[in-house]
Amino acid sequence: MTFQLPQNTVFYNLEKALKRYRKLAQDHINLSGHDITIDQLILLVNLAEHPDATQVNLSAYVFKDFASVARMVDILVKKGYLKRSENQADRRKKDLVPTASCKKMIDELIPVVKNYRRMALTEFTEEEISLLSSFLQRLATNCETHLPTAKHNQTI
Amino acid sequence: MTFQLPQNTVFYNLEKALKRYRKLAQDHINLSGHDITIDQLILLVNLAEHPDATQVNLSAYVFKDFASVARMVDILVKKGYLKRSENQADRRKKDLVPTASCKKMIDELIPVVKNYRRMALTEFTEEEISLLSSFLQRLATNCETHLPTAKHNQTI
DNA sequence: GCAATTTATATGATATATCAATAATATTGG
DNA sequence: CCAATATTATTGATATATCATATAAATTGC
Numbered sequence: 001m002t003f004q005l006p007q008n009t010v011f012y013n014l015e016k017a018l019k020r021y022r023k024l025a026q027d028h029i030n031l032s033g034h035d036i037t038i039d040q041l042i043l044l045v046n047l048a049e050h051p052d053a054t055q056v057n058l059s060a061y062v063f064k065d066f067a068s069v070a071r072m073v074d075i076l077v078k079k080g081y082l083k084r085s086e087n088q089a090d091r092r093k094k095d096l097v098p099t100a101s102c103k104k105m106i107d108e109l110i111p112v113v114k115n116y117r118r119m120a121l122t123e124f125t126e127e128e129i130s131l132l133s134s135f136l137q138r139l140a141t142n143c144e145t146h147l148p149t150a151k152h153n154q155t156i
Numbered sequence: 157m158t159f160q161l162p163q164n165t166v167f168y169n170l171e172k173a174l175k176r177y178r179k180l181a182q183d184h185i186n187l188s189g190h191d192i193t194i195d196q197l198i199l200l201v202n203l204a205e206h207p208d209a210t211q212v213n214l215s216a217y218v219f220k221d222f223a224s225v226a227r228m229v230d231i232l233v234k235k236g237y238l239k240r241s242e243n244q245a246d247r248r249k250k251d252l253v254p255t256a257s258c259k260k261m262i263d264e265l266i267p268v269v270k271n272y273r274r275m276a277l278t279e280f281t282e283e284e285i286s287l288l289s290s291f292l293q294r295l296a297t298n299c300e301t302h303l304p305t306a307k308h309n310q311t312i
Numbered sequence: 313g314c315a316a317t318t319t320a321t322a323t324g325a326t327a328t329a330t331c332a333a334t335a336a337t338a339t340t341g342g
Numbered sequence: 343c344c345a346a347t348a349t350t351a352t353t354g355a356t357a358t359a360t361c362a363t364a365t366a367a368a369t370t371g372c
Contacts, residue, residue, distance in 0.1 A: 009273065010285050011177060013292035019219040020299035021167060026360095027304050037327075045276055052276040056350065065330050070352060075327075092337045094348040117165065119302035128291065129166050135288045136169035139276055143176035145273035148183050149196050162360045195358075212320060221360050226322060231357075248320040 014139075021120055028116040041113075043072055044081060044106060046117065047096055050132075054093055079103065135138055170295075177276055184272045190261055191235065194221075197269075199228055200237060200262060204253055210249055237261070 035099045036044075039062070044063045047053060054068035055073060059066040073096060076082040081102035100107075121129060181194045192200075195218070202217045203209060211229060215222040229252060232238040237258035243249035254262075277285060 004273075010274070010275070010289045010292070013289045013296070014170070015219060017296040017299075018170050018295040021159070021170065024303055031304050034280065037326075054350065056253075062327085063171060067331080067353080068329055071328070072348095074352095086176040090338070092349085094351070096185050101349075116302070117160075117167070117303050120167070120298050122298045122302070124291075124294070124301040132295075133166045133169045134293045135174040135284065135291070136166070138280070139288075140169070140173040141175040142278045143173075143180040146272070146278070147180055148187050158330085193357075210320065213320095220358085222321075223361080224359050226320095227358070230322095243320095245326080246368070250321070 024116050024120060028112050032109060032112045034079075034109060036109075038104065039136075040072060040076060040081075040105075041109065043069065044076065044098065044102060047082075048098060048106065054095075056097075067155075095136075106132075115123065165257075180271075180272050180276060184268050185265065188265060188268045190265060192237075192261065192265075196228060196232060196237075197262075197265065200232065200254065201237075204259075205252060207253075209252075211226060225294065229312070232258075 017050055022038055027043040029036060029041065031039060042062055044060060046058055050057065050061070055063070055069045057065050061068070064072075073082060073084060074096075077084050083095075083097045083099060085095045085097070087095050124132075178194055185192060185194060185197065196300050198218055199214060201216055206213065206217070209217070211225045212222050215225040219226070220228075229238060229240060229250075233240050237253060237255055239251075239253045241251045241253070280288075
């Protein structure tokens, strides 16, 4: 190999950290007895914060394709966490309304989420967390800037 | 909400950075004309580095379930990048051997990979990259330490 | 030496990810 | 106003991710 092996790169550590964190989160959620995935929970929390969000909006918030969001919404409706109905002002849109059982579940998961977040950041100082966040934001921005399909890179 | 919103946490930035990086990588690989996903490439590079690895070994290297690896190997065999045959010493195992077209593809992708990695780290100093790596490793270790369950898919 | 256990791989079921195409509706620009 | 365009959501196709289970083979422990 004439290039740096994946295992020796910062990208490998990025992948590893996220995978481990997601596993920590899901294991703690499972232990709580709630039938919800971490991705579904993140979607619901984002919706709670942005009640008027379209599925396209939500897909940007959670870094997923809008097709993925559409199917996640299907599942969340089946699970009884969301009601989906036509928006009256714009009939292309769907209103997504959390049910009582959804709100109850989120309330019950708040301490669980707080707990595993705290665990993941054990022995990190506030300054270190800020620095880590800023590094990650810079990395994300670099990646967007250098996308071959980015608008600002196009000549036409 | 009585807990910190996902958007304000370091975990959100972690997710965002990785998603953006993977999109940068895949877009550049696609532009190169090779019919390969970033995950398939990472698997092949790991296999090139560890020719005797079992699928279980590989699954640990790439942070995936061994079931995912088994199915990725299926696809890589179909695509003509791997030959799969029974190991003579241990007939539970399969020998996974990269084909000539696999080696050719990896060779051709080396400059592409170097290029997008460089782009992702634009304006990062060596010290910053090391610090970022060490933060990510600490975070990953914290998550492993606090896992409520010990599962089959963990690395040592 | 053989039963119990572990290991390696494969596969079924379900959820997710992404691209592409479609349909319905809303917006716009001439 | 209305044709062209854009937006929103859905669905098909394919690849992945994960858990659970199954099967075969190797290892172990008595």
